Amino acid sequence: MKHRFFGAVSSLIFLVNHSSVVFEVSASSSTTTHEQSAATTEANSIKKVEPWAPISNPRASATDLHREYNKIFRHGNRNAASHKWSSFLLDRSDQMAESQLIMFFSAFCAVSGSPVRPSDYNRYRLTLPMVPKLYQTEVEYRTGYMHYCCWPCVCDTQDFIRVDTKTIELIDGPKEFTFAVIGNPCDHPEELTKPFVQPFYGRQETTIEKTAPEVRCNRETGALENATLSDNGYIIISMFFDSQDAKMENGVAPNAQEPLPDPTQGRISTVTHVDSSGRKQFQDEREYQHQCLDRANNGYNSGMGEIFRKVSAISTIPKSLFQELPSVESDDSSDTQNGNQSSLETNFQVETRLLEESTSKSEEL
Numbered sequence: 179m180k181h182r183f184f185g186a187v188s189s190l191i192f193l194v195n196h197s198s199v200v201f202e203v204s205a206s207s208s209t210t211t212h213e214q215s216a217a218t219t220e221a222n223s224i225k226k227v228e229p230w231a232p233i234s235n236p237r238a239s240a241t242d243l244h245r246e247y248n249k250i251f252r253h254g255n256r257n258a259a260s261h262k263w264s265s266f267l268l269d270r271s272d273q274m275a276e277s278q279l280i281m282f283f284s285a286f287c288a289v290s291g292s293p294v295r296p297s298d299y300n301r302y303r304l305t306l307p308m309v310p311k312l313y314q315t316e317v318e319y320r321t322g323y324m325h326y327c328c329w330p331c332v333c334d335t336q337d338f339i340r341v342d343t344k345t346i347e348l349i350d351g352p353k354e355f356t357f358a359v360i361g362n363p364c365d366h367p368e369e370l371t372k373p374f375v376q377p378f379y380g381r382q383e384t385t386i387e388k389t390a391p392e393v394r395c396n397r398e399t400g401a402l403e404n405a406t407l408s409d410n411g412y413i414i415i416s417m418f419f420d421s422q423d424a425k426m427e428n429g430v431a432p433n434a435q436e437p438l439p440d441p442t443q444g445r446i447s448t449v450t451h452v453d454s455s456g457r458k459q460f461q462d463e464r465e466y467q468h469q470c471l472d473r474a475n476n477g478y479n480s481g482m483g484e485i486f487r488k489v490s491a492i493s494t495i496p497k498s499l500f501q502e503l504p505s506v507e508s509d510d511s512s513d514t515q516n517g518n519q520s521s522l523e524t525n526f527q528v529e530t531r532l533l534e535e536s537t538s539k540s541e542e543l
Contacts, residue, residue: 224269224271224346224347226269226272227270229273230273233278238282240281240284240295240296241295243263243266244293247293250266253392253394255392256291256293257290257486258386258482258489259393260416261402261404261413261415262291263416264283264406264415264417265404268406268414271346271347272348272349274349275348275349276353279348279417280417280419284296284325284417284455286416287325287331288324288326288331288415288416289327289481291392292327294327299446299461300326300461301325302323302325302326302462303321303322303447303460303462304322304323304332304335305431305463306319306335306336306339306341307319307340308340309342309410309412310496314498314499316498317497317498318429319429319430320341320418320430321424321429322356322421323418323419323420323453324358324416328480329443329469330473330478330481331486332463332466332470333466333481334482334490335463336470338486338487339358339360340359340497341358341418342408342409342410342414343355343408344406344408344414355417356417357408357416358414358415358416358417360412360415361413361493362405362411362413362493363395363413364395364396364400365492365493366492370385370492371385374488386485389485412495421449422449422452422453422454423449423451438467441465441467442465443466444465445465446460446461447459
């Protein structure tokens with residue numbers, strides 16, 4: 179029986195070590211075990227590079243990162259390619275103090291990839307789902323901040339971006355950070371050449387390959403080029419900046435998930451506890467609930483339009499591994515393999531079945 183595996187299932191590789199035999203279970207990839215391992219290693223490794231001069235400058239700013247634009251983006255533009263900004267910084271994190279890394283990560287928009295100059299006005303507070311863990315039955319949320327080029331990025335973030343962790347080597351040692359992540363578009367590279375209609379420029383037909391040329395899959399390994407993976411194997415596209423208010427409330431700032439009685443676009447809010455950035459003001463994602471709905475009803479005709487959405491929708495991340503999968507017609511060979519198995523499984527059930535099958539095979543060997 180064929181099933182479509184969402185986000186965490188499609189990119190999650192289980193290593194079952196039994197009797198010195200290692201089996202890898204990958205739910206939605208047609209690549210071989212060797213190819214999967216090579217792709218994961220390439221994307222997950224943080225490279226050691228030559229010293230970056232701005233780090234030693236006490237007056238370094240976002241502009242120093244912006245000057246690297248042509249070095250980072252060599253195939254066209256930065257559309258939906260903020261993973262390249264992220265990898266550029268993470269490759270150099272061992273040269274930086276924590277405050278420097280945080281400052282440079284605030285210099286670009288996670289959704290569009292556009293350079294930004296961080297300010298209170300383009301600093302948005304959001305409460306997003308954490309990447310689900312195996313056996314987790316309830317969705318966990320985290321409140322944090324992101325810097326955007328424009329408000330429509332709030333809507334796209336709510337629909338596709340999740341939060342995950344990764345331990346980063348800084349100049350004074352390792353530290354765990356939270357990051358904004360999306361699913362891996364290279365799970366299905368054929369989607370990069372499928373046509374879609376952009377709601378701009380006379381609604382012309384285009385493809386991700388044309389409009390986001392920096393979203394490229396390595397032909398040999400299948401990995402997303404110049405991407406760094408989070409702890410659970412997702413694509414890091416920005417830092418998810420800590421909220422001190424949320425830290426005092428087990429991850430979610432007080433009332434952050436309650437709708438506002440009078441949402442007002444552009445209104446500035448003030449934090450209760452100043453976080454490590456030193457900033458006190460922000461825009462609340464809840465101020466844009468009506469604008470996001472209106473934008474969706476009008477074909478996403480603002481911000482990045484469909485570009486980031488198309489990239490992120492290739493391999494979405496579920497809020498929970500217990501999310502049910504839609505039934506899909508099975509072929510004869512699958513029916514023979516799986517007998518009378520139900521045509522509807524949860525992600526967790528699928529993972530458990532695959533693990534059991536792998537363990538059974540190892541015992542037979």
